[in-house]
Amino acid sequence: MKIALIGYGRMGQAIEAIAKERGHEIVLTIDVDNQHDLTEENLKSADVAIEFTIPASAPANYKTCFSAGVPVVSGTTGWLDQKAEIVADMKKHDGTFFYASNFSLGVNLFFALNKKLAELMKNRPEYDISMEEVHHTKKLDAPSGTAITLAEDLFEAHPAKKSWTLDTPKSDEEMHIEAIREGDVPGIHRIKYESDIDYIEIEHSAKSRHGFALGAVLAAEFSVGKKGLVTMNDLLNL
Ligand SMILES: NC(=O)C1=CN([C@@H]2O[C@H](COP(=O)(O)OP(=O)(O)OC[C@H]3O[C@@H](n4cnc5c(N)ncnc54)[C@H](O)[C@@H]3O)[C@@H](O)[C@H]2O)C=CC1
Numbered sequence: 362m363k364i365a366l367i368g369y370g371r372m373g374q375a376i377e378a379i380a381k382e383r384g385h386e387i388v389l390t391i392d393v394d395n396q397h398d399l400t401e402e403n404l405k406s407a408d409v410a411i412e413f414t415i416p417a418s419a420p421a422n423y424k425t426c427f428s429a430g431v432p433v434v435s436g437t438t439g440w441l442d443q444k445a446e447i448v449a450d451m452k453k454h455d456g457t458f459f460y461a462s463n464f465s466l467g468v469n470l471f472f473a474l475n476k477k478l479a480e481l482m483k484n485r486p487e488y489d490i491s492m493e494e495v496h497h498t499k500k501l502d503a504p505s506g507t508a509i510t511l512a513e514d515l516f517e518a519h520p521a522k523k524s525w526t527l528d529t530p531k532s533d534e535e536m537h538i539e540a541i542r543e544g545d546v547p548g549i550h551r552i553k554y555e556s557d558i559d560y561i562e563i564e565h566s567a568k569s570r571h572g573f574a575l576g577a578v579l580a581a582e583f584s585v586g587k588k589g590l591v592t593m594n595d596l597l598n599l
């Protein structure tokens with residue numbers, strides 16, 4: 362598979378190493394210094410683009426790939442307020458878009474566990490619910506994309522909670538998410554249920570970025586030949 366790598370930071374470099382180990386070829390590498398080389402012409406040689414950049418750059422990068430007819434796999438977080446526009450653009454070009462707030466298998470199993478626990482707790486108003494996420498100090502967005510996915514899944518299964526806030530909740534319908542930035546932490550997510558008599562917590566802690574990067578390469582392999590929106594549930598058969 363010929364890959365265009367858009368974003369050559371921590372994730373781009375981890376993805377390059379795994380893609381090469383799996384026998385793929387990187388035919389184009391774009392980072393902030395050569396971003397103008399991301400053109401339809403230069404994308405012609407790629408079977409798929411893998412995009413891990415920054416919230417401000419990702420939407421324009423997706424549109425260039427859709428115009429070029431190249432499937433896009435992206436894990437960039439913090440741009441979802443523009444999702445409707447991006448999906449419309451993908452459809453206009455009959456494109457392929459595989460987006461995941463977290464590409465690790467373990468986190469996707471954790472998503473299922475979160476839904477199950479929220480379902481069990483939906484008639485237990487004695488438990489207050491909160492979340493905590495911990496990431497490295499270079500992270501630009503808060504809360505993490507993964508925390509937002511966890512929160513949205515929780516609200517669906519547990520309708521007493523309806524929205525999240527990074528501040529002190531103003532009502533019982535709001536759930537607090539604490540976003541902690543320290544060191545080079547690859548990513549920790551905790552969901553906490555607390556009553557007057559006990560405390561239940563589930564946690565996922567990434568030991569490195571390997572799981573995210575491997576998931577992104579597997580997603581790229583899966584995306585070639587597909588059309589429309591593709592998700593981790595499709596890849597993992599969840
Ligand atoms: N979905 C997932 O599984 C994961 C998602 N992420 C997300 O991926 C994104 C990237 O994370 P990292 O690699 O850790 O960040 P990073 O800061 O190490 O790398 C981002 C790179 O994008 C480059 N960049 C900025 N504007 C660009 C443009 N217009 N074109 C091309 N490159 C550009 C920067 O120069 C930088 O090298 C973040 O949004 C992060 O939240 C990170 C890990 C896992």
Ligand SMILES: O=C(O)C1=N[C@H](C(=O)O)C[C@H](O)C1
Nearest residue numbers: 438462500505506507547548
């Ligand atoms: O920025 C990161 O590093 C990460 N970002 C993703 C997110 O926002 O959820 C995934 C992972 O937690 C690492």
